[in-house]
Amino acid sequence: MLVMKSYRKELWFNTNTRRAFVNITHQVESCIHESGIKEGMILINAMHITASVFINDDESGLHHDFEVWLEKIAPEKPYSQYHHNGGEDNADAHLKRQVMGREAVVAITDGKLDLGPWEQIFYGEFDGKRNKRVLVKIIGE
């Protein structure tokens, strides 16, 4: 018999480049440890609509491939191709974020992230160089 607990934390990021992939797995693990929750689910989501949280491989060649591929299917320039870019220049970032996703939901088992052997959690930034947040919410016991 388990009784529900909850936990909330914001993680802050400010990347040097417009686009970046940041491995946040250890930060998320720290949240679970801090929460004391042993069984449940954790939601990790970008709080901004030009960024992603996603799970994939921590391999620099692959991250290069993501960058090239996202630029092919949702190119940054020319800015004039997008209606959203009247007063903005980040329409492509909204599109890229849809491909990569807003959030990851991960199981917590025995007080740990229940991930496969190569699964790592990333913050995907598509319109950076400013302060942006990721929300971590845990429910469980």
Added chain:
Amino acid sequence: MLVMKSYRKELWFNTNTRRAFVNITHQVESCIHESGIKEGMILINAMHITASVFINDDESGLHHDFEVWLEKIAPEKPYSQYHHNGGEDNADAHLKRQVMGREAVVAITDGKLDLGPWEQIFYGEFDGKRNKRVLVKIIGE
């Protein structure tokens, strides 16, 4: 110490056009209010496989950009390009929905949707002009 509660509701839509983006944030907030749940998670998912629930910006220029972009990467016509279109004409809608996603999971904190400043929840219709549903499920306390 929290004890778990749950809540379920269906939201109905019937758009005038084949494709549409409908801001459902207020309807989802009403569900949370009705549920009385203060801490937990809310799942909002399309119950149809040619529609999406996703989170992005409520800006008409961007919605135009989504429409143009989705038509570029998964065009509606010619219908004959898709095997699914033997007796149907909506294969493109199944593809578009994969790009935009089926569901959003959002944290509930202090009885409210725990969203970033520009996050709004949308129903994305890709094969409309008929009654279709979104499921809202909340678990928490």
Added chain:
Amino acid sequence: MLVMKSYRKELWFNTNTRRAFVNITHQVESCIHESGIKEGMILINAMHITASVFINDDESGLHHDFEVWLEKIAPEKPYSQYHHNGGEDNADAHLKRQVMGREAVVAITDGKLDLGPWEQIFYGEFDGKRNKRVLVKIIGE
């Protein structure tokens, strides 16, 4: 008043082909039955980063369309187009998995998957011919 329970199971797959879509809806239903959980949420996620869990239609024409479409937007060959393919040949599988998604979260109501009429749960394999896993985690009551 509900008190939280949790359940965990791994499902194993080994497809004959590099790419495949496997309907796992019945296996997921069996997990819910086994768990005894009547109200809650179920997370079903690929534990590998070259595979997906997604919800769409169980229609062979559509699955053919997915295969053709994913090859168009993230082609397998030439392998040399991807930096990840130094010692690997599966960069395309990492990209395809981002389009199709890692996980599905589904409501459980009255002890059943709370799905729309045509929603079916699939394991999407993009780099198969070996043992790979899907995680099923349920929390609820």
